[in-house]
Amino acid sequence: MLPTLSTAGESLSFRKMQGLGNDFMVIDATESNPHLTPEEIQAWSDRHFGVGFDQLLMVETTQTAGVDFRYRIFNADGSEVAQCGNGARCFARFVVDKGLTDKREITVETASGVIVLYVREDGWVRVNMGHPRFAPADLPFKADGVQPNYELALEEQTVSIGAVSMGNPHALVLVDDVESAPVASWGPQIEAHGRFPERVNVGFAEVLGDEAIRLRVYERGAGETLACGTGACAAMVILRQWGQVGAQVRVELKGGPLQIEWSGEETDPVWMTGPAETVFDGEIPRSVKPAAEGGHVESD
Numbered sequence: 001m002l003p004t005l006s007t008a009g010e011s012l013s014f015r016k017m018q019g020l021g022n023d024f025m026v027i028d029a030t031e032s033n034p035h036l037t038p039e040e041i042q043a044w045s046d047r048h049f050g051v052g053f054d055q056l057l058m059v060e061t062t063q064t065a066g067v068d069f070r071y072r073i074f075n076a077d078g079s080e081v082a083q084c085g086n087g088a089r090c091f092a093r094f095v096v097d098k099g100l101t102d103k104r105e106i107t108v109e110t111a112s113g114v115i116v117l118y119v120r121e122d123g124w125v126r127v128n129m130g131h132p133r134f135a136p137a138d139l140p141f142k143a144d145g146v147q148p149n150y151e152l153a154l155e156e157q158t159v160s161i162g163a164v165s166m167g168n169p170h171a172l173v174l175v176d177d178v179e180s181a182p183v184a185s186w187g188p189q190i191e192a193h194g195r196f197p198e199r200v201n202v203g204f205a206e207v208l209g210d211e212a213i214r215l216r217v218y219e220r221g222a223g224e225t226l227a228c229g230t231g232a233c234a235a236m237v238i239l240r241q242w243g244q245v246g247a248q249v250r251v252e253l254k255g256g257p258l259q260i261e262w263s264g265e266e267t268d269p270v271w272m273t274g275p276a277e278t279v280f281d282g283e284i285p286r287s288v289k290p291a292a293e294g295g296h297v298e299s300d
Contacts, residue, residue, distance in 0.1 A: 019086035021226030021255030038078025045076035075221030083167030085229015112167030162238035170234035187218025226255035
């Protein structure tokens with residue numbers, strides 16, 4: 001029996017889930033659309049006054065032939081984004097565990113395209129994340145054509161980055177030691193850099209060998225997180241293009257490991273495999289006020 005958080009008044013049912021510490025509030029909107037406001041999402045994301053989460057996931061029906069569900073993702077700040085790898089795994093476990101489907105291979109429509117999720121018997125989820133897109137316009141990123149590296153001017157220095165879209169934009173910085181990497185200072189500067197019109201997720205990667213890397217990610221709209229599935233895919237793809245890793249890589253994040261596979265061919269999909277777990281079920285009032293000014297919204 002799952003623990004349940006209950007509240008009085010007009011309320012909305014949800015499930016709290018996590019994948020490697022990247023945590024989510026998941027809502028079944030297949031019967032009706034609750035039409036959430038950014039203020040509600042911001043308030044619920046607060047870890048002192050709300051549920052506490054990095055992203056809110058919406059399970060919706062779809063009119064697209066051959067697709068099982070529609071999947072929407074909202075950051076803790078209320079902004080909607082196109083893709084989230086850890087969220088995709090939680091989404092798959094949610095629809096299976098809640099009995100919304102009896103399939104183990106689930107096709108899902110996202111704002112960045114259709115993805116396929118495979119729920120294994122051990123509960124882990126393998127996700128076809130689609131193929132990487134390197135064209136600057138696909139991120140979007142202001143640059144003159146595709147390059148293996150880009151020079152990006154920050155407040156006090158210029159850094160070299162790789163850039164790719166995995167359904168959402170990613171920049172990667174290669175570092176010698178991920179623990180001492182300047183995530184807190186460079187992360188916000190790169191995330192909001194003028195060359196990324198829609199902001200960007202920022203990865204800091206340390207190569208351990210041909211089959212393993214360590215990674216920290218500063219996510220747009222959330223700050224540094226314990227894990228980022230699309231960030232792990234982006235890091236592996238960029239490092240593979242740089243000749244730093246092979247076709248199968250264990251990505252070690254603060255929340256735990258993910259297995260990422262990619263052939264190296266731009267038209268081939270990136271595969272991500274990892275866990276997804278339920279934390280508790282609950283209900284939350286609809287009539288909420290935004291989190292108090294200065295209130296802390298913790299990142300994953």
